[in-house]
Amino acid sequence: MTHVNVLDPGASPLDYYGFELRRLREAAGLTQRQLGDILNYTGSLVGQVETARKVPTPEFSERVDAALGTGGLFSRLVVLVLRSQLPAWFREVAELEARATEICTFQTHLVHGLLQTPAYARAILGVFDKDDLDDRTAVRLARQRIFEKGEPPVFWLVLSEAVLRQEIGGPAVMRQQLAHLLSFEGNPRINVQVLPFVVGAHPGTQGSFTLFRFTADPAIVYTEGYGSGDPSANPNAVKDCSLRYDHLRAAALSLKDSAELIRRVMEERYGEQRDSGGDPVA
Template structure:
């Protein structure tokens, strides 16, 4: 059945996307079913997206932009749609992360979000969130697009060795996740180090944190945890920068870290495909 429910385009980014999709479709003289046939989906799906009942995917948006000749208009709106799916408290950090020139992160329990595979992210986000899980996963994958820029930020990641052994989503998911980490070995703008158990007491015992650096704006520290917080306080930045320097010194080299990741991938998750 054709869905003709009217929307207020100003109600949300998702409603704006739906209204624009309908406007472009009608200007092209196509029904929902005809557009669906062109982009290989059902007319019902087109109707659900036009009425903000379903979140559009990046693949759908790219196909529709091409089919309707919109010069990427819907893809630009999609970015706003996916940002709106992030928790309100996380959006300021995501905005700063997208503008950062340097990203330094220490992770005590999980792979950093920018380096998570989709399956790993779904397992992490699905622990306590079920109603909007697919929307949250899509938003996390969208954040990772900053790594595909022609000039991506310098990304330096230090992972506790515990991250490699904490089985998230099952052995198969973990094997693919560790393989994904290894895929960054040849990227000159990305460095992954592992802080080994042998390091004992270390400067990251207080928990995971990120440092963002910019060309002109003040640096920012983002503390993760049950009550995440972001600050540009100079003393806090100095303290965290010192902690990070100690963590870099205590961690395995990039080469030895890659060897450890590969060894854990084969020994612990090796029989998975």
Template sequence: MVLARDIDPSASPLDYYSYELRRLREEAGLKQSQLGAIIFCTGSLIGMVENGRRVPTRDFSERVDAALGTGGVFSRLVGLVLRSQLPSWFQPYAEMEGQAAFISTYQCQLVHGLLQTEAYARAVLGVEKPDKLDAAVAARMDRQRILKRESPPVLWAVLDEAALHRQIGGREVMSGQLAHLLGLVERRWLEIQVLPFSAGQHAGMMGSFTLLRFDGAPDIHYSESYDSGHMTANAQVIKERSVGYARLQAEALPLRASAELIARVMEERYGKHPEADGRTVA
């Protein structure tokens, strides 16, 4: 049993969510265990969410809405809760990303967050956030909902070939991540190019960056360092980085050749290989 603690609903989106969950559950005359039974989870999980010790997922929120007949209250709140779990310096960018009509990104080391599998994201985020890993992963996965909208933004990603070879989370995780990328290439508004090692020096040598374009608003350039992000709408920066991105696109492999390289790396580097005794290893 999770002991109740006082919650200040004005302290954070998570505290407001926790406060409302307890209030509406009690208003419905349900114990934590009874609500848990209805939405197929334990009463202790309900208690942890009500005490702000567990960040709710979108699936959890939708099931709570259905059980309590809230009209979608928690499904609307959970987006704010998950966004609040992102680093404070990253939250302004995440908000802009969600409003963009066109996202152009170059990634020099990792697969972009909007394209990551949950297992890959867990491996990446686990390096710095082992104590809050579930919340960090849930927040990253929730960002990807913009790609599933009825009218999603255009996303054009140029990935350095290094991102395909850097083994994040082990062979199985990387195999799943590259398979995921191949599955995305069929989406109408999503394009993935790979900048091969053979390109040599290029316009992205200073590191990863992203350009956001909006309907009726200035473009934004975004880059980040170890613990901070920088956004600017400076016209000269936008001009220079737009030209730089166009050069990266020109130097990257064409779309079909990029997909072929991803498939080849997945098979040769992360596929199954027979051992001497005839067994296979992943």
């Protein structure tokens, strides 16, 4: 357990965040409990953040900034904190997501992390390891804040129909996740296409991949394995995957037809089952 008196602000972004929170709270003459009351959090949670035992969320940080008048310090710092909590091999990818002007991804088994709901992400992250599940879920969802930028990236997702039918977390979680995908209808910056089963063999049979494009820098292709990732700027690899992606997008259903398929699967496969009296069946 980290003790507040020996917390090293240079050890990590999380330690620095906790050190600054304690310093500014004390400068304001507030106890942990008093600050917690102002923030509508417990004093215990404030203490855990101050001792680097709990990862702060963007919402927590915004409230701290408002309560202590820090001019957005903690809202800026939490971005670094959350990124530092990602697996080491994935941090470079998170940086690519934050810098890209266009992200094109093909997914064979799961909804991409940038469009996952909290319950869906939690179900995936908790399959083998339920330790610190709240924090790990918050860290994954924090990546989605790239869509809140003044000039967010264009995001194009092509996903196999299998993703819609692979039940993750139960029917209610899937219903919510598919509804979330449908919420982007009409958003020109977030596009979702489904590659239906009837296509058969296709250029993405070797697995999922993501293309990142930038204003000035060369494009990068990213592929992922178990506990590892491989970003590459090799021109031949980028060219090959770009061509594959163009063919996948052409073979996929249109945006409108994709939405109709998502809606149909959501209603037919994950719709609420009711008894004869009209009440939901557990």
